[in-house]
Amino acid sequence: MNPPINAASLNQPFTGWDELRTSGPAWKIERPQATVDSYVPFFPDQNGKVYELLLANLPVMLHCMDGAGRLTSVNKRWAQSLGYSETEAVGRAFNEFLAPDSRARLVQHIYPAYFQSGICRDEILTVTRKDGSMAKVVLSMNAYRGDKGRIERSVCLLDEPLNVSQAVTVVEDQRFKGAFESAAHGMALVSPLGEITLANGAFWEFLEGTEQERAASVEDILHKDDVASFLTSVGELIKSKSPSIKQELRYVTAKGRLMHGATSVALVRNDAGEVEQIILQIVDVxxxxxxxxxxxxxxxxxxxxxxxxxxxxxxxxxxxxxxxxxxxxxxxxxxxxxxxxxxxxxxxxxxxxxxxxxxxxxxxxxxVLEPREVNINDLVKGIAPLISRSIGEAIQFKADAMAGEPKALIDPSQLESSILNLAINARDAMPKGGLLTIETQPIYLDKAYAAKYPEVTPGH
Known part of the structure; x- marks a missing residue:
């Protein structure tokens, strides 16, 4: 486990490097502090001068650190960008050139992970220039370990402040994508022509569509009677200064189901004020x-x-x-x-x-309920004219009575009302007409069924 880092010392040169770097028993070693006089080229072989010349003139900010986390060399771009000469920079800890919040993040989070993996990629930090101004940089580091596995040297690359906006955009895009995909409600980006260019999982789940069934345009998913209303609303939004509008729309899923969605519509405009994208957010209601x-x-x-x-x-x-x-x-x-x-x-x-x-x-x-012994066949026969009038001429009515004289202890008015309600529901389920059949059959209710319903007595 790495030793604790004292946050109060973050404004001082970082002295915890040795503890992190030598966290194993074989990593205890005494080493002189790096200075300009004790500078050691990063490439000590015979071709080292060639590589040093190359690195010194790279058009990106680059510095090298020793095992103590102190700068052993900086290239020209690094010195020019931060305003320090090589003499002023070499020998100082890298964290001294960072703003307090970035210094804390480097010490508490970036360094511990770096000593485990030996690699650091795309960490956005704020550096402090010599004149006191600040700039964003993107830090990447690679470690060089010695024979005993110790990190002896590090090569560090800082993306130029001018390029950081792109890096920040990438990071923000990744965060947006994560929030976009994990949103509980349906979200989609639509082109000015109505084409769906991007949608999250909740959007397609709402529309019950598979990958192959996914619609190409808003017109494909809206109920035909709501398309004009949607287009009118978008047109009014484009003309107005309102940031968004809300309306309830009907959608047709890939399975043909009708869904209701509380829909929020917002616009994304370019610098010229032209609409580039339409943002839809749908809440299933x-x-x-x-x-x-x-x-x-x-x-x-x-x-x-x-x-x-x-x-x-x-x-x-x-x-x-x-x-x-x-x-x-x-x-x-x-x-x-x-x-x-x-x-x-x-x-x-x-x-x-x-x-x-x-x-x-x-x-x-x-x-008032008046239960009595009732002949079910006679009751159905007696209510048949009322059923016929209630369901209309488009539906044929048929009463299929069982043999004998089946009787039940029941309030006849309540049974008639129940049968009439069933007939009306059946009529609503057959808008184009059909056949409605009411059958009477004996049913035996056993003790297990009666146990669930105290008012029921076992038997026929």
């Missing part, structure tokens, strides 16, 4: 939209139920009066068979109307 629609439907049905209940109640009162008067008339007619027959038909029609109001009251849940 499909579930929320469907929940809202279900709530609205439930509220509508509740309102219909209240209206139906009120009308049915008033209409039932009228029918009660009509039936009562018809019965009185029937008693007074005596033996007039023709009159009796007509009155019987009128009374029968009034009672059917009363049954209808009872069904309407049950639908509106205004009627």
């Amino acid at each position: 499909t579930d929320k939209k469907q929940a809202t629609q279900r709530l609205q439907h439930a509220q509508k049905m509740e309102a219909i139920g209240q209206l139906t209940g009120g009308l049915a109640h008033d209409f039932n009162n009228l029918l009660t009066v009509i039936i009562g008067n018809l019965q009185l008339l029937e008693n007074k007619l005596g033996t007039d068979e023709k009159g009796q027959r007509r009155l019987a038909e009128a009374i029968d029609a009034a009672r059917k109307g009363s049954d209808l109001t009872r069904q309407m009251l049950a639908f509106a849940r205004k009627q």
Whole structure:
């Protein structure tokens, strides 16, 4: 483990190099401090002068360090860029030429990793020039280890301040890419022509598209009725000074599903003010939209139920009066068979109307539950006309009753209401028409099933 570094000493020449460099038992060695007088060429072989001349005149900032982290040589570009002469630079620790924050990062993070790997690449630091001004540089280092594995020399390259903007852009691009890809919501870049040039995983997940199914343009993913609205909004955004707009749009996935997305649209302009890219951000609100629609439907049905209940109640009162008067008339007619027959038909029609109001009251849940033994076949047969009227002429209705007289202990109005609701749902599922069949069959509920539902008794 590397020894702790005292942060309070960061403004002093770095003295922790030996501790880091000699962290193994074989790395303990005494070494004289590097000075101008004790300068040792980096390439001591017979061709060293040629290489030294080459490095000294490279058009990039370059310096060499000894095993103590002190400069042993700097090239002309290094001296010119930072304003120091070679005599002023050689013998000083490299961290002395850094701003405090960069000095701390070099000592606490970069050096420890460098002593393990012997390589450092593309670390952005701030150097302090002799005149006190600062500049960004990109540091890269390579180590030369001796026979015992010790780092004896290092060659360090500093990218020129003029080139750092590109390096910073690359780093920022990498960070943007990471944030872009890991975003929870769908994001995409769109050209002014509407072509999708880049999109993250959440975007394609929202659209349920595989690599082969990915759309080429916004028009391919939008619902056809929303394309014009989107184009109009983008046009208004281009003319306005607003940074972005938001609207809810419908999208069609690769599987044909309709999705709802809260869409934010922003523009990327060049220096001339021309639109270069359109940024889309989509938040999936499909579930929320469907929940809202279900709530609205439930509220509508509740309102219909209240209206139906009120009308049915008033209409039932009228029918009660009509039936009562018809019965009185029937008693007074005596033996007039023709009159009796007509009155019987009128009374029968009034009672059917009363049954209808009872069904309407049950639908509106205004009627008290009255469970009794009911013949299911007869109940389905009796409600068949109401079902036929409710589902419309485009759907054929068929009642398939089982043999015998199946009976159940149930409130007939509630069962009729349930069957009617099923029929209405079936109608909505067949907008182009079809066949609706209602079958009655016996089912045995065992003890295991009854144990899950306390109100259920085992049996048929």
